[in-house]
Amino acid sequence: MQCYKNGQLIDSIPLLDRAFHYGDGCFTTARIFHGIWELKELHFARLQLACKNLSLEADLSLIESSLQHLAQQNVHLNGTLKVVISRGIGDRGYSLPLHAADVYVWYYPRATQVFQPEWIESGMLHHALGLNMPHLVGLKTLNRLEQVLLKQEADQHGWLEALVSDVQGYIVEGVSSNCFIRINDRWITPELRYNGVHGVMRARILSRMQQYQIECEQRCIDINEIGRIQNLFFCNALHPMKAVVRFNDRALEQQPYLDLFETLKLSQID
Numbered sequence: 008m009q010c011y012k013n014g015q016l017i018d019s020i021p022l023l024d025r026a027f028h029y030g031d032g033c034f035t036t037a038r039i040f041h042g043i044w045e046l047k048e049l050h051f052a053r054l055q056l057a058c059k060n061l062s063l064e065a066d067l068s069l070i071e072s073s074l075q076h077l078a079q080q081n082v083h084l085n086g087t088l089k090v091v092i093s094r095g096i097g098d099r100g101y102s103l104p105l106h107a108a109d110v111y112v113w114y115y116p117r118a119t120q121v122f123q124p125e126w127i128e129s130g131m132l133h134h135a136l137g138l139n140m141p142h143l144v145g146l147k148t149l150n151r152l153e154q155v156l157l158k159q160e161a162d163q164h165g166w167l168e169a170l171v172s173d174v175q176g177y178i179v180e181g182v183s184s185n186c187f188i189r190i191n192d193r194w195i196t197p198e199l200r201y202n203g204v205h206g207v208m209r210a211r212i213l214s215r216m217q218q219y220q221i222e223c224e225q226r227c228i229d230i231n232e233i234g235r236i237q238n239l240f241f242c243n244a245l246h247p248m249k250a251v252v253r254f255n256d257r258a259l260e261q262q263p264y265l266d267l268f269e270t271l272k273l274s275q276i277d
């Protein structure tokens with residue numbers, strides 16, 4: 008693992024960094040495959056929106072500087088990239104410091120390969136998401152305590168990923184993924200109106216569904232509809248389809264996943 012701050016290699020982070028004290032910042036996690044940052048433009052667009060909504064003055068060109076240093080030290084970049092925008096060092100209290108944000112880039116090398124559907128078992132979690140401040144809906148802020156507790160519950164069931172609802176009783180997403188659900192032979196993805204993350208892979212899949220004329224409705228999905236689920240898959244920037252073959256101990260058919268994966272050409276994500 009390597010970490011860069013504002014384009015410079017580092018081995019420590021300041022104790023007064025507001026990312027540590029308040030979760031004051033945003034982040035994105037991406038896959039690098041054969042030196043290519045997949046879905047790069049969508050990641051940058053979401054970071055720019057988050058910086059705007061959080062009043063973070065960040066020089067995102069520093070991300071490119073860090074990647075150039077990484078490329079010089081690594082012949083083949085394959086793995087996971089995490090970009091964190093922190094408010095930086097500040098005094099005690101919530102008042103904002105008057106300086107530019109810090110841009111951190113973490114690189115985790117790992118073997119990567121061409122995408123294939125990943126078959127998993129899953130279910131519905133009991134813990135529910137709260138409702139976000141409208142300004143924060145869709146953003147990946149550094150405050151992820153809800154996801155930590157949700158992951159704990161999923162791990163207790165032995166589920167790699169699980170379906171999450173909110174306090175209003177609507178399905179939102181997975182613990183660390185967006186979701187697509189098939190009900191009555193139609194694909195649906197939850198409308199992220201009050202919470203959830205506007206995932207970059209979700210955006211790419213929706214775009215390809217439109218391109219290949221696969222109808223997908225974005226709407227609120229009541230938790231009482233889970234008994235009608237025919238198929239369910241999770242997606243995030245690190246994988247386009249974690250296909251659920253058993254949901255709440257009920258077997259789900261595999262062929263619709265394979266058909267959709269092939270139609271949308273999800274083995275290749277640019």
